[in-house]
Amino acid sequence: AYDTDARAALAYLKASEHCTGALGVVGICIGGHLAFRAAMNPGVLAVTCFYATDIHNRGLGAGMNDNTLDRGPELKAEALMIYGRQDPHVPLEGRQKVQAALVAAGTHFTWHEFNGAHAFMRDEGYRYDPELALQCYRLTLDLFRRKLGEGDRTDVANNTGAAETKH
Numbered sequence: 001a002y003d004t005d006a007r008a009a010l011a012y013l014k015a016s017e018h019c020t021g022a023l024g025v026v027g028i029c030i031g032g033h034l035a036f037r038a039a040m041n042p043g044v045l046a047v048t049c050f051y052a053t054d055i056h057n058r059g060l061g062a063g064m065n066d067n068t069l070d071r072g073p074e075l076k077a078e079a080l081m082i083y084g085r086q087d088p089h090v091p092l093e094g095r096q097k098v099q100a101a102l103v104a105a106g107t108h109f110t111w112h113e114f115n116g117a118h119a120f121m122r123d124e125g126y127r128y129d130p131e132l133a134l135q136c137y138r139l140t141l142d143l144f145r146r147k148l149g150e151g152d153r154t155d156v157a158n159n160t161g162a163a164e165t166k167h
């Protein structure tokens with residue numbers, strides 16, 4: 001159901017009069033894994049995966065959706081992969097396995113490992129690192145600006161053909 005749900009959500013977004021047709025996805029934790037899979041769909045140009053769990057250990061739907069590593073060549077979107085070095089859910093060996101699979105698949109990606117625990121961007125608890133979180137948000141915004149463009153669609157922005165860029 002994960003992939004079917006992602007396709008439905010992406011189709012809904014793409015059908016919006018406010019969509020340029022360029023799509024990007026972001027996910028955190030298991031959502032990072034699901035975003036990675038969603039980015040295998042046509043039209044998705046960028047994906048950010050924050051400490052994506054269960055890619056390395058094939059833990060998403062045993063026997064049904066546990067093939068993410070094998071599907072690396074299907075990822076056409078540019079990926080930003082962000083992990084914490086002290087993340088017990090995605091240990092060093094797991095991160096190395098994911099990175100090696102991306103390289104082997106010829107995926108266009110950027111890889112960052114920071115000194116942080118799992119969920120270092122969640123704004124509560126001892127793991128939270130606000131400065132690191134802001135840095136990661138900036139990386140994501142940079143990727144999305146570069147791959148998706150910026151601003152409103154010119155044909156729906158204000159009926160004059162001139163777009164107003166909103167920040």
